[in-house]
Amino acid sequence: MAAARVPLSLYVHWPYCSFLCKFCAFSKARVPSQGVDHERITNALLKELRTCLAPHKDKELRSIYFGGGTPSLSLPRNIERIISEANKLVPLASGAEVTLESNPTLAEVIKMRDFKLAGVNRYSIGIQTLNDDSLRKMGRLHTGAEGLAAVDRAKALFPGRVTFDMIFGFESQTLRQWQEELKTALDHADRHLSIYQLTVEPGTPLFRDQRAQRVVLPSDDVQAQMYEMTVDMCLARGFRHYEVSSYASHPSAESMHNKGYWRGQQWVGIGPSAHSRFTDPTNRQRISSVRIPDTQRWAQQCERAGHGTGKEFVVSDAEAKQEAVVFGLRMLEGISDEGFMGVSGGQSLTGYLCMDRVQHYIDEGHLSWHAPTACLAPTERGLQVIDTILLEIIP
Secondary structure: OOOOEEEEEEEEOOOEOOOOOOOOOOOOEOOOOOOOHHHHHHHHHHHHHHHHHHHHHHOEEEEEEEEOHHHHHHHHHHHHHHHHHHHHHEEEEOOOOOOEEEEOOOOHHHHHHHHHHHOOOOOEEEEEEOOOOHHHHHHHHHHOOHHHHHHHHHHHHHHEEEEEEEEEOOOOHHHHHHHHHHHHHHHHHEEEEEEEOOOOOOOHHHHHHHHHHOOOOOOHHHHHHHEEEEEEHHOOOOOOOEEEEEEOOOOOHHHHHHHHHHHHOEEEEOOOOOEEEOOOOOOOOOEEEOOOOOOOHHHHHHHHOOOEEEEEEEEEEHHHHHHHHHHHHOOOOOOHHHHHHHHOOOOHHHHHHHHHHHHHHHOOOEEEHHHOOOEEEOOHHHHOOOHHHHHHHHH
């Protein structure tokens, strides 16, 4: 019997946005005044795809994720070209997940069917909030009603395979307002939701506004209450909190692509600023790389060299062990001793972690240890403060 192929994920970064949100710290650029050169960007992506997937032909693609930026601004025929070429280079697994991120503006909504015909089978919509005033202040171009209409249309085209993003903690938002907003979101949800606390990232317009006291966000206590309310309301509606910011009504609706990251599986990223983590098949070293963030410089290097890699380095054993714990404890399923030893050279979790602090958090009800499977996992309480816990248990 043939050996099972090693799973691989592909991330494709589309760099352009039609508007720049005040809170967003992702790598992106506003659509140029002369418009996007779709042919040039797609050809550069295809060149980089061929170069970067060539060493992985013996693996299988479990997922493809088109992120950004706003990949729904691309042309469906070009999305189809990328999916088709990826499948030629590394075969798509049966049941592979192919996700495309979108905004709920009319121009993007009308392309949904064409994206499905192109090979997309999971649709992710960036709604963020249903409050029109918050949307306007954050630089969004759609209304709350348009966001919900986009979700409903997507559910008809991608039944059981639609997710959307919500954010709590916007300026002047009250606990009651978030409760009503989340109730409406859950009324329209398919089988998956991503819900984030607003993060003020350095370098963003929101960061500058907050420093200048032009924006006052809810207090830490209120945001903690919003988080707890979110977990409770989602659970009451059948949505299990399976990862720090992710909720699903059934295991089959959980994000296959994101779980690949959190479980330490290999992925290749193409496009400006895209990251990769994979094992070099020639020497078994774990490699990390990042593409050039500037779109024009990235495209030029792809045209010249076949890829737009800016930096590449070998991941040390210490870094690999730390990543395994940090990513694994983002999920309620946690990290098993067996899984950890796969990246640690045989060292166990109990041999690596600061076990006195682990035991403290077990006693406090923030972590749990499942002896039969030798698995360390956060509890629901622990997931809320997992960043603090990680600082104390990782040596």
